[in-house]
Amino acid sequence: MGSRLPSAATLVRFCQKLNRVKTLEDDLMETSLKRCLSTIDLTLLGVGGMVGSGLYVLTGTVAKEIAGPAVIISFLIAGVASLLAALCYAEFGARVPKTGSAYMFTYVSVGEIWAFLIGWNVILEYMIGGAAVARAWSGYLDSMFDHKIKNYTETHVGSWNVQFLAHYPDFLAAGILLVATAFISFGVRVSSWLNHIFAGISMGIILFILIFGFILAEPKNWGPENGGFAPFGFSGIMSGTATCFYAFVGFDVIAASSEEAKNPQKAVPIATAVSLGLATAAYFLVSTVLTLMVPWNTLVPDSALSDAFYRRGYSWAGFIVAAGSICAMNTVLLSNLFSLPRIVYAMAEDGLFFQFFSKVNPTTKVPLIGIIVFGILMALLALVFDLEALVQFLSIGTLLAYTFVAASIIVLRFQQDKMEFSQPTVHEASPIRHSGVPMKNENMSGEEMKEYESFSDKLQLVETDKKGQQRRETGHLKAAFEPYLRFLSDCYPGEVVTIAVVSLMVSSICFCCVLVFGSDHLHLPTWAFYLLLVIFLIVFLVSLFLIWAHEQQRKTTTFQVPLVPLIPALSILLNIYLMLKLNYMTWIRFSVWLALGKSILLSALCSNETGKDIVIPRNSVSSYNPRAQVPRDTRAESQSTALEGASVFKAGGKDRAQLWLALLPFPILHAQVWGA
Template sequence: MAGCSDLPDKLLRRKTVDANLMGTRLKRCLSTLDLTLLGIGGMIGAGVYVLTGTVAKNIAGPAVVVSFLIAGAASFLAALNFAELGTKVPKAGSAYIYTYVTLGEFIAFMIGWNMTLDYLAGGAAIARAWSGYFDQLIGFRIRNFTIEYIAVKTLEFPLAEFPDLFALLLIILITVCVSLGAAVSSKFNSLFASLNLCVLLFVICVGLYFADISNWKDYGGFAPGGFSGIFRGAAVCFFAYVGFDVIASSAEEIENPGLSIPVATVVSLVVTLVANVGMSVTLTLMIPYTAIEPEAAFPDAFFQNGLPWAQYIVGVGALFGMTTTLLGTMFTLPRILFAMASDGLLFDVFAKIHPNTKVPVVGTIVSGALAGFLAVLFSLEALVEFLSIGTLTSYTMVAINLLILRYRPRSETQENQINCDEGSDESDENVPLCAKEEQLHKSSDIGSLKTHFRFLHFLTKFKPGSVPAFNIVIMTLFMFALAAVITYGAGSLKSVEAWAIICTVVLGLVVLLSFSGICIHNHDNDIPTFKVPMVPYLPVLSIFINVYLTVQLSYVTWTRFGVWIALGMIVYFSYSIRHSKEAHKYEEDDSIKPIMQNQNGSDDGILKSETDSFLDKDEGD
């Protein structure tokens, strides 16, 4: 019974970050340039080479350009959130660690569990795409050989047409590279990312020479799928921007995270956005979208325009890009497993560091094995479906974390840390009294009502920061409901049916009221490191875009996602909740607290008996 009564406390316990934020068992060896190229390499690959043709041909037409812009805008907003949180908490784990610090253990575990699926499916999907692109260049010899000599029969979706053993071999090679250390992985990534950028520049410059604007006017016009096609395309195009969080996940291996994380995140996102938009413009102007060959869109486009030799340059560039993307994926996943295992939420073996390479070698090997298994059996379409929903969910949680932290009052520890950081060379006597009072005043206002809204007396009864946090959660939940009504009730809205109009208005009002409840409170704007501008507006916009794109995904994707979440809950309640290292910290705090209180002379009667009991237990042990 006692276990059930304290279950909420266990689920909501938050991670306490050590004062020495730069302390780590990993090796800090990555510069800003290394990190930027790692982010670019993690994004520009399978997405731009594979998805551009698929989305243009089957979903959005030439409006794939707009789909990439929308997905890029959503990713850029999410990247700003990652950049701020990454400088505040420069620890491996990315969205997982941010959620642990902000919302508690259970939600953090589910986010981390969700991220493992993202990267496993992502690694398998990229390896499968790499294999398919290479197979196309050599006349599909791999596929024909495998079907003839290995595959017993044609498998059904979501299983692949044939087991892709070449994709497995590729993942093994990348896993070996990642196991050699962050420095080696970074050099390998920098070389291939640079070559890929050269090929992208070649495709855009040469391809635009064959541009024909009539391809945007004929064949159904610029947006044959309408707005629904554009947004459905954007949900899929999100895959082209998955990978920038490799920057945040590498936080414990960065020489100067406070500078490198925001710079590398913004630069890599901008470069990727320009590349994706430029490539989609080039492809849809070179040939009609109806004539695109999705499996090899760019090589075939050059072939149709009388440049068969160019298809080999494009094909090799695509392989370079997909190699760096796969490298970024297989680099990130072991670090997420390392972060979770270090907290006791996954098996300890994933937290083991190789003494020479300083990488989580067991996590790297297991990640490669699982991703290879998925690549062998599952089709590319089935793997990509897992990616978007998991990534969008993680990005939504990061934006929520940032908002909650901005409106949460600083603890005394944080105050002391900030004071030390800002005045390390000066004693307290040298700091003007008015400056101290101003700093304390600003800190005490965080999470409280703004001066102009103090007439709302009923809100002053709540603890500072609690009302904004409540409104953030309510706003997000009703955003999901509003996005669902807009998406699945689009026909009813066009027909002005009463139920659709009423639901939209009511849900919209709740979202606006919740947003207003956030805006009328003070937030922490005195941040010495990188900070997201226009809070709460940009993070809220990021949440809405992510939520709306998530709702665009098919119910089959949601069903599979639900199954994975159910498996995660089994793991958490059977293992993680009992082995959590934060749980041991809480138990130690609870045990020491009575002793400390007794020494301070408070509640001698009750606390003395509790202390004696505790000491007797220790002696008995």
């Protein structure tokens, strides 16, 4: 193609391809990975991902600086709020048992460019999360030995006085990451059993904290002489909730591991619910014990639990608690190192990352290259960087992933499930689409053509429920609302729902912007503040009603989120609110990370020269299977007939990379084109 810019028509058609969704294989259980994880394995992975450094560090910080003893209410509300997002992950993990978590869920329901955006941010989440926990692990161990490790390093290696870098190289943090990487490389069973050991020790020490802590509890520490139960009031409780919400980040490791689960349809929802319940109970009870043992205003934030036992005269108990914190952090390290290579593996398999990361070791059945490369990158981050400023990256990346998964649940629930219908036999030579609809063929006889059109019409109009009663197809307007919303009845199935989801997200952003910035930054008068809130709330509710007014999928074979679209919509609203509460520097760093992701993507596309022809019908939503192979003997035929109603593009290689380069600087314009 050289340096010539693509034509406008080519750009428009390519925008449609960027927004294509991924079509999965018929056999979703087929995988090159090893399916060996049970429900208990997944549950302990989820608990390990959530109950780590947050239990030993975040609890004391929120109690002393934000909420006081009312931190227990903050954790309870945060747990319920996290459940909204966790339910969405559970449904996707059961329906789409493929590795990739939020990346894969976005790809199969929203589109390619959004999938890469989410996948790239999930990579950042796991990398910085693992490095941050490794530094916390190192600091906790160093404090147990009176900071002798730090003093020795500064004396013999030296200290740094460079902004954003650590004060000294943390060899201990880098070393623990490299050791954990080695264990993860041995295979799923080894890493799973190692996680079992650390999670078991951690839960045993949590039980020790609860039993011994309640024995030492003094109710007067919640009394008025210490400021009462909620010294910071309702605002303190809600501010604490926003902070405590991040303690539950980590349940997505369960969905990320669904491709290695023995029975993901049952194991993923159960493990998600049980692990989130255990984590919420642990945070609630431990924060109760902590604030009853010592006055909340005397807590030491960095080591509140162990310090509380030291101050009550039980130094041996404090040492046990410190050891428990290290075991808990080990489970978080294993969780991050376990999930990250699998996200990269899924992206590489789809051609959106360097393809050598998609190779699976034939012996251990794990993506070994990804484990080693990203384990080393995590170790380098932990070695040289001061991660305090970078940790906020975790917030925005995680919340963005939660938002897209919730939106994807709504979109997918109101689209026709392509796996529902059996494939009818029309003619042996007639190709069959993945949805079960025979593809139109010029060689069909007149009778076969009538059968094709009849089957297509029936498929679009009605479907049969379990009781044998006919109801409108998924995505169509419900019959009860047709007399009142007749102008929507002729829309393509799912089209109104997709537009309503976009409207719901835009109104959520506007509502939260007014709520967060209306008084302090926008300087709105009181009447304008409330008027805008009411307007955007009405738009939100109308969008929610329009979604609900359409037929959705009713399946009993896999777990489904209850009260759709209400629960995903509330999750979207909450996530957007929390994202807008982050400071502007976080958004600037986030933009830099996205720019870096664009460069990485272009390099990956240029290196992946094994592109294939994809035929995209006009005036239709495109989907494709990036793993599908186009037979050589049909390639010429597809190219010769493409001009009659379709456009042919390269799915990979430098042509695709050049178009990405031309398109990516204008994401708002792309969204308009894609929606056309």
